[in-house]
Amino acid sequence: MTEVLLIVGLIVAVFVGYNIGGATTGPAFGPAVGANVITKLMAAALMSVFFFLGAVTIGPxxxxxxxxELVHTTDIFTLRANVAVLFFIGSALFVGNYAGVPASTSMTAVGAIAALGLATGQLNLAVLGEIVIWWIVAPIIGFWVAGIVGRYFYPRINAWIAIEASDGDRKMITVDRSGAIPRLRFGDDANRREITGALIVVGIGCLMGFSSGTSNIANAIAPIYGTGEIEMMPLILLGSIAVAVGCFTIARRTLDTLGNDITNLPLTAAIVVAVISSTLVIGLSFIGIPASFVVIATMSIIGLGWGRATRTTTIPDAARGEETRVSVGALTAEEEGEEPPEIGTEDPTDIPKASDLFDPSTTARVILMQNVVPIISTVGAFFTFRFVPIF
Structure with a gap:
């Protein structure tokens, strides 16, 4: 019976890893895919590799x-309980992925494990409190840092980089397989500055994939590891393979949401969002906090758009109650070689409405599901462990 439960637990852990791949690929490579820098297939491959590297280095x-540490004793991690915990994590994440929304894997996993600890009286409230505080603080930091960059620094950064998304279905970076050794190929009309910018945004996406591995591998394997039945490294390998499968399959839906539906990001904006998000996630992973990767990236996108949309109004004008004048133009208002205009001097026709930068209905759906999915996992797990006798 023990062996059967262990096998079932591993199968459910694979299911969780599969959904983690679907949920985290969008925030990492959605900007690059949405800006037509790389294909979804290339994004999945890069995400798989760098997730694994993060998982085997900082992930432990x-x-x-x-x-x-989240519970006072690991004795509650019985094989039967682990199957239930992983089932709720995987099922809740699947709901988000099916809806095309990259829900927070960290919130979902911590919620299920915390529910087990609460139901058994073994929850470490100090550790949970520290995690939750960072979940609240980190997205706020991401939003405001991105907002400040959008308002005060984005035009200057755009003038330095001056790169735009590729038109139509043409990808700026593709893989040429005509020779014996595959090699990268860039668009025929791409200049050196565009190629450099494209490499930067893909590189930062890889960094975000790495940071996702450091934080999210635990969400798939921590309950199984808590039993002491299997060593950590084999579990990390198994979980990373499952994540890779998710990257190549269900992640296509979240790539559409983060890369196309929620906002129309040019490469400059994608670089800004990626730098802010990856820096916060890696910083939290170093101190052992399971970071809310998806929420930080999403809030950074929204913050950048909001900050960019406020450039037509100075602080004194806002203090006098003057309405912020915004119109269309998106984050790509600046042309290459143009001198960035001062705040308050830009023509309203060159600055976007918030709704032109990120679609309000899609944004609302993302934020809603990012809260609903962890609630499903937490509430379902708590009532199961509290009232179902077999657990």
């Missing part, structure tokens, strides 16, 4: 937090 720190 977060596995320890969820598998050892």
């Amino acid at each position: 720190n977060v596995v320890t937090t969820l598998g050892d």
Whole structure:
């Protein structure tokens, strides 16, 4: 019976990893895909590789937090309980992925494990409190840092980089397989500045994939690791393979949402969002906090758009109650070689409405599901462990 439960637990862990791949690929490579820099297939391949690298290096720190520290004793991680925990994590994430919304894997996993600890009286409230505080603070930091960049620095950054998304279905970076060794190929009309910018945004996407691995591998394997039945490294390998499968399959839906539906990002904006998000996530992973990767990236996108849309109004004008004048133009208002205009001097026709930068209905759906999915996992797990006798 023990062996059967262990096998079932591993199968459910694979299901969780599959959904993690679907949920995290969008925030990491959605900007690059949405800006037509790389294909979805290339994004999936890069995400798989760099997720694994993050999982085997810094990932064990977060596995320890969820598998050892979130509860007072690991005795509650029985094989039967682990199957239930992983089932709720995987099922809740699947709901978000099916809806095309990259829900937070960290919130979902911590919610299920915390529900087990609460139902059994073994929840470490101090550790949970620290995690939750960072979940609240980190997206706020991401929003405001991105907002400040959008308002005060974005035009200057855009003048330095001056890169635009590729038109139509043409990708700026593709893989040429005509020779014996595959090699990268750039668009025929891409100049050196555009190629450099494209490499930067893809590189930062890889960095975000790495940071996702450091934080999210624990969400799939921590309960199994807590039992002591299997060593950590084999579990990390198994979980990373499952994540890769999710990257190549269900992640296509979240890539559409983060890359196309929620906002129309040019490469300059994609670079800004990626730098802010990856920096915050890696910083949290170093201190063992399972970071809310998806929420930070999403709030950074929204913050950048909001900050950019406020450039037509100075602070004194806003203090006098003058309405912010915004119109269309998106984040690509500046042309290459143009001198960035001062705040308050830009023509309203060159600055976007917030609704032109990010679609309000899609944004509302993303934010709603990012809260609903963890609630499903947490509430379902708590009532199961509290009232179902077999657990």
